[in-house]
Amino acid sequence: MGLHARMDCQPDCSTYAAVRPVAIGLLDCYGKCGSMNRAEECFNNMPSPDIICWNSLLGGYSSLGDSTQVFSLVKKIQKAGLNIDAITFISIRTACSHAGLVEEGKHYFDSMTGLGIRKSVEHYNCIVDILGRANRLEEALVVVNSIPVGADAVTWRILLGSCRKWGNVEIGKVTFEALVQAVGTKEDASAYVLMSDLYGSMSSIDKFL
Structure with a gap:
């Protein structure tokens, strides 16, 4: 038990x-x-x-x-x-x-x-998540860049996930590149999956335009 x-x-x-x-x-x-x-x-x-x-x-x-x-x-x-x-x-x-x-x-x-x-970075991550969920991605990116000790990989994943949700390729590209740099030599499949999904969602939208 x-x-x-x-x-x-x-x-x-x-x-x-x-x-x-x-x-x-x-x-x-x-x-x-x-x-x-x-x-x-x-x-x-x-x-x-x-x-x-x-x-x-x-x-x-x-x-x-x-x-x-x-x-x-x-x-x-x-x-x-x-x-x-x-x-x-x-x-x-x-x-x-x-x-x-x-x-x-x-x-x-x-x-x-x-x-x-x-x-702490965790506090910044929370506010980035709040802004990202509300499609206020420009504000979220400003917050990310204002973190005194620098954003970590978790921060960039949160923002990239929001970019995928809202189909924001422009900020998504910036976020993806920063995430890849943040993880360094470590492989991070999630970053590529998120970016692939973002491009995939935009392709689906283009088919209906």
Whole structure:
């Protein structure tokens, strides 16, 4: 019997919730399985949850794209007197991306500087994904080029995937070349597949014109 199944056999989440490391593991487990009722039950039995515990619960709702619950939890975190951190912002922008909340995602991204939170490449990747899903590819490319430490292969794959989705060959070419350069001597079949699909989609469109 797996860990998740054994936990579900327990009628009372308080059995584990009092042990913080186990409780956090439970929150992650339930969140990844989409069992948010169980996650909430576990969280509510935790004594004095800190920001790590809140982030674990937040991550579950974020992965489900439940932006309403994510924003509600962020308000509760602040009301509890805790400071949201870099992990919190990743969950916020992931939810914004799934829900298509572009302006909200940009707002939270921009607010990080004022809160003294350092933006990692992962944070930039989130906002690139938000813009890419909304077909704001020019803006996404500007964000990519503004990353202080430089974009990584994941960043370029996200943008190239958006170019394929929207059929933007011009930005797609730039992105493909940057991705090939980013991976260096390593073979990256996904880059060629994405670019091939992009050209393929444009050929299909041309047939109907």
